[in-house]
Amino acid sequence: xASNEYAVEMRGIVKVxxxxxxxxxxxxxxxxRGEIHGLLGENGAGxxxxxxxxxxxxxxxxxxxxxxxRRVSFRGPWDAIRQGxxxxxxxFTLVPAFTVKENLYLSLLSVNPKARLGDxxxxxxxxxxxxxxxxxxxxIVEELPIGVQQRVEIxxxxxxxxxxxxxxxxxxxxxxxxxxxxxxxxxxxxxxxxTIIFITHKLKEVKEITDRVTVLRKGKLVGTVETGxxxxxxxxxxxxxxxxxxxxxxxxxxxxxVVLEAKDIHVIDExxxxxxxxxSFQLRKGEILGVAGVQGNGQRxxxxxLAGIRRVSKGRIILGGKDITGYNAYQRYMKGLAxxxxxxxxxxxxxxxxxxxxxxxxxxxxxxxxxxxxWDRAVEITSRVIRELEVVAPSLYAPIKHLxxxxxxxxxxxxxxxxxxxxxxxxxxxxxxxxxxxxFIRKTLLRLRDNGKAILLISTDLDEVLxxxxxxxxxxxxxxxxxxxxxxxxxxKLGLIMGGVRE
Amino acid sequence: xxxALGSWFKGFLEQVRIRKRQYLLGALEIxxxxxxxxxxxxxxxxxxxxxxxxxxxxxxxxxxxxxGYLGTRxxxxxxxxxxxxxxxxxGVFNIGGESQLYMGALLGLYVAYVTHNVWLGLIAGFIAxxxxxxxxxxxxxxxxxxxxxxxxxLNWTAYYTIIYIILVYLPNPKxxxxxxxxxxxxxxxxxxxxxxxxxxxxxAYFILYYTDIGYKIRVSGANPRSAVYAGFSPKTAIMAxxxxxxGLAGYGGTLIIAGxxxxxxxxxxTLYGLGFTGIGVGLLGRNHPIGIxxxxxxxxxxxxxxxxxxxxxxxxxxxxxxxxxxxxxxLSMPYAYRLLVNYMGRLGKK
Numbered sequence: 001x002a003s004n005e006y007a008v009e010m011r012g013i014v015k016v017x018x019x020x021x022x023x024x025x026x027x028x029x030x031x032x033r034g035e036i037h038g039l040l041g042e043n044g045a046g047x048x049x050x051x052x053x054x055x056x057x058x059x060x061x062x063x064x065x066x067x068x069x070r071r072v073s074f075r076g077p078w079d080a081i082r083q084g085x086x087x088x089x090x091x092f093t094l095v096p097a098f099t100v101k102e103n104l105y106l107s108l109l110s111v112n113p114k115a116r117l118g119d120x121x122x123x124x125x126x127x128x129x130x131x132x133x134x135x136x137x138x139x140i141v142e143e144l145p146i147g148v149q150q151r152v153e154i155x156x157x158x159x160x161x162x163x164x165x166x167x168x169x170x171x172x173x174x175x176x177x178x179x180x181x182x183x184x185x186x187x188x189x190x191x192x193x194x195t196i197i198f199i200t201h202k203l204k205e206v207k208e209i210t211d212r213v214t215v216l217r218k219g220k221l222v223g224t225v226e227t228g229x230x231x232x233x234x235x236x237x238x239x240x241x242x243x244x245x246x247x248x249x250x251x252x253x254x255x256x257x258v259v260l261e262a263k264d265i266h267v268i269d270e271x272x273x274x275x276x277x278x279x280s281f282q283l284r285k286g287e288i289l290g291v292a293g294v295q296g297n298g299q300r301x302x303x304x305x306l307a308g309i310r311r312v313s314k315g316r317i318i319l320g321g322k323d324i325t326g327y328n329a330y331q332r333y334m335k336g337l338a339x340x341x342x343x344x345x346x347x348x349x350x351x352x353x354x355x356x357x358x359x360x361x362x363x364x365x366x367x368x369x370x371x372x373x374x375w376d377r378a379v380e381i382t383s384r385v386i387r388e389l390e391v392v393a394p395s396l397y398a399p400i401k402h403l404x405x406x407x408x409x410x411x412x413x414x415x416x417x418x419x420x421x422x423x424x425x426x427x428x429x430x431x432x433x434x435x436x437x438x439x440f441i442r443k444t445l446l447r448l449r450d451n452g453k454a455i456l457l458i459s460t461d462l463d464e465v466l467x468x469x470x471x472x473x474x475x476x477x478x479x480x481x482x483x484x485x486x487x488x489x490x491x492x493k494l495g496l497i498m499g500g501v502r503e
Numbered sequence: 504x505x506x507a508l509g510s511w512f513k514g515f516l517e518q519v520r521i522r523k524r525q526y527l528l529g530a531l532e533i534x535x536x537x538x539x540x541x542x543x544x545x546x547x548x549x550x551x552x553x554x555x556x557x558x559x560x561x562x563x564x565x566x567x568x569x570x571g572y573l574g575t576r577x578x579x580x581x582x583x584x585x586x587x588x589x590x591x592x593x594g595v596f597n598i599g600g601e602s603q604l605y606m607g608a609l610l611g612l613y614v615a616y617v618t619h620n621v622w623l624g625l626i627a628g629f630i631a632x633x634x635x636x637x638x639x640x641x642x643x644x645x646x647x648x649x650x651x652x653x654x655x656x657l658n659w660t661a662y663y664t665i666i667y668i669i670l671v672y673l674p675n676p677k678x679x680x681x682x683x684x685x686x687x688x689x690x691x692x693x694x695x696x697x698x699x700x701x702x703x704x705x706x707a708y709f710i711l712y713y714t715d716i717g718y719k720i721r722v723s724g725a726n727p728r729s730a731v732y733a734g735f736s737p738k739t740a741i742m743a744x745x746x747x748x749x750g751l752a753g754y755g756g757t758l759i760i761a762g763x764x765x766x767x768x769x770x771x772x773t774l775y776g777l778g779f780t781g782i783g784v785g786l787l788g789r790n791h792p793i794g795i796x797x798x799x800x801x802x803x804x805x806x807x808x809x810x811x812x813x814x815x816x817x818x819x820x821x822x823x824x825x826x827x828x829x830x831x832x833x834l835s836m837p838y839a840y841r842l843l844v845n846y847m848g849r850l851g852k853k
Contacts (some may be wrong), residue, residue, distance in 0.1 A: 189745065397521045
């Protein structure tokens with residue numbers, strides 16, 4: 001019987017979000033009891049959506065879910081927890097100001113209101129004994145290293161008698177030694193009969209730890225295979241293979257002099273994790289340097305460090321022959337650098353109108369005597385953005401949140417173009433846009449290149465970087481693992497490097 | 504100049520056209536809130552044995568009949584309203600308008616008394632308020648101390664310090680419960696007091712909407728991430744907004760002294776509460792300097808009307824305070840609620 005064999009059976013899962021985005025297009029996902037099951041895919045493949053459905057956070061539009069053979073329909077995570085499902089997020093859900101003990105107690109209370117503080121400790125002790133996941137009980141959570149916090153998070157799930165443990169990209173925040181310890185513990189958990197679902201995009205880890213692996217691509221199931229029977233190349237191909245949707249006419253690049261140079265940049269984030277680990281490159285006039293990679297491998301930190309929003313902990317940044325490492329973002333923008341961020345929530349002020357939003361990075365160009373803002377100048381600039389990028393807006397004075405995503409994106413790109421900077425750092429420029437807007441933005445980038453601008457294009461959309469780039473770098477865990485002309489990368493090779501496998 | 508004004512006006516009309524719906528809804532919201540407030544107040548009055556209709560009639564007719572007096576009473580409220588709203592635009596809760604006004608009143612009085620020049624007094628009042636507000640901002644920005652807590656403590660610090668200073672260093676030789684007086688020749692008229700308040704509000708409007716730093720303040724409050732992206736320092740925005748807001752509160756403190764009392768009494772009765780009322784003024788004015796001029800006038804009318812109610816009906820002050828309070832809460836609540844939701848949402852995302 002199926003009920004004996006499978007811990008999780010999800011069949012024909014479809015998820016359409018309220019905004020019309022189809023995240024899952026009928027996925028079957030079967031996890032056997034007591035195995036470590038990898039869930040592999042690029043960004044937007046639907047991994048997280050699938051798991052959030054299993055954990056009861058969101059409801060599937062269609063499809064059937066069985067847990068240990070029983071048909072379930074969760075109203076919320078509390079239902080999933082009661083069925084023995086535990087989830088460990090990338091961003092932890094611990095109370096930072098509480099001690100470990102208090103956090104464990106809190107989570108035990110949610111399943112057993114009569115529990116006492118001592119129960120949490122004795123139960124956790126037993127689990128720690130069996131799994132080798134050692135944790136200090138009396139330390140304040142926020143003072144612990146990330147790796148230890150993660151262990152607390154896992155134990156927290158096990159305290160509630162989780163039989164199925166979902167781990168969302170658990171190694172992305174860990175050091176190699178912590179990864180080794182985590183894997184050791186996961187194997188012990190498997191031996192105890194706990195089923196583990198391991199979400200990742202790292203091929204090496206899939207090979208190392210999983211028994212079987214399911215690959216998703218763009219909301220569809222590519223296949224489920226036994227890890228031992230396939231090599232990483234096959235997995236890479238499964239993950240990234242695609243048909244190119246449309247091609248863009250592209251003239252050969254005529255690279256000029258170097259305008260932006262990064263020398264061994266390192267960036268440490270707010271949590272103290274080193275996100276960029278020594279990246280160096282040169283960017284020339286009239287070329288597009290693409291940076292491909294799976295989200296969360298240091299792209300944002302790299303872009304923000306180049307733009308001056310984040311400090312580099314080490315390394316130098318040179319713009320047009322001048323060392324700008326000590327400049328803030330405003331000064332760098334004045335010196336001819338432009339940055340289009342990966343999120344409109346960062347780049348735009350929703351309640352402000354088009355003119356005020358255009359002024360954001362054009363401020364130094366519209367200041368008059370005594371730092372007075374010349375709004376008529378700002379209106380001129382905004383009108384130019386609207387004209388050149390064919391923005392559809394009810395009025396210059398409409399709050400920008402009333403515009404469609406594509407038009408918002410055009411304002412964000414356009415207000416940089418009209419400043420005529422030498423260097424563009426562009427992150428995810430077509431994220432969430434429809435085909436027409438996407439094509440428009442991509443053509444605009446090529447036109448800028450042909451006009452001699454230097455462009456650093458950071459994108460998790462492989463089609464985009466392959467189509468647009470003159471040179472291509474692949475980022476993985478804060479480093480460029482490879483750099484070359486896009487023709488030099490087969491799709492399979494690209495997939496391997498993005499998954500952290502260097503040949 | 505006229506061309507600039509023309510383009511400003513065109514922009515203004517366009518703004519009104521495009522946000523017509525929003526403005527209409529806003530107006531509707533204010534009318535409904537006012538009705539709710541008066542209704543609840545009427546019920547309470549009815550149950551404690553007063554004739555609501557009679558009370559409201561006194562409040563509204565007497566409160567708004569003497570325009571000169573109304574403008575004078577509104578002047579400090581407009582200033583403390585701005586003292587609350589300008590920092591709020593930068594994303595900071597300044598409930599220290601109360602003590603910023605005290606400090607401005609004290610230093611303004613002292614300088615005007617010593618120099619025999621009310622203009623120097625007003626400048627001194629601004630500076631005193633700005634420094635007192637700047638202290639809160641500096642503790643927040645450089646030491647990470649919550650501005651609300653600092654402000655509450657500094658309010659009381661200022662309250663007692665001022666009483667002490669008046670009693671010990673600046674007592675009035677003729678009337679022991681008062682401080683020294685500003686020379687009568689330097690007192691300003693009711694009309695001048697209100698006009699100076701309006702000038703203050705207009706300057707605030709100009710700074711917020713037509714200068715570099717005002718724009719940075721507004722961006723920092725509306726979307727801190729965008730401010731960081733644009734390379735604006737959130738610290739500078741917070742400091743600037745608190746210096747400006749505190750300064751205006753201090754300026755407002757000097758305005759009452761120079762326009763009405765000429766001195767500070769040792770029970771602080773002329774100053775007490777103006778800063779707290781300013782919170783309501785700022786919220787009802789929807790954080791906009793021009794709106795705050797009108798909401799300041801409205802509040803002043805309610806307060807004056809309340810005093811007439813006490814005078815004519817013999818109702819105790821807490822009855823009129825309750826009535827004013829209910830109306831104020833009703834009028835500020837919808838907007839305050841939205842601000843709070845916004846603020847909490849932002850906390851959640853961090």
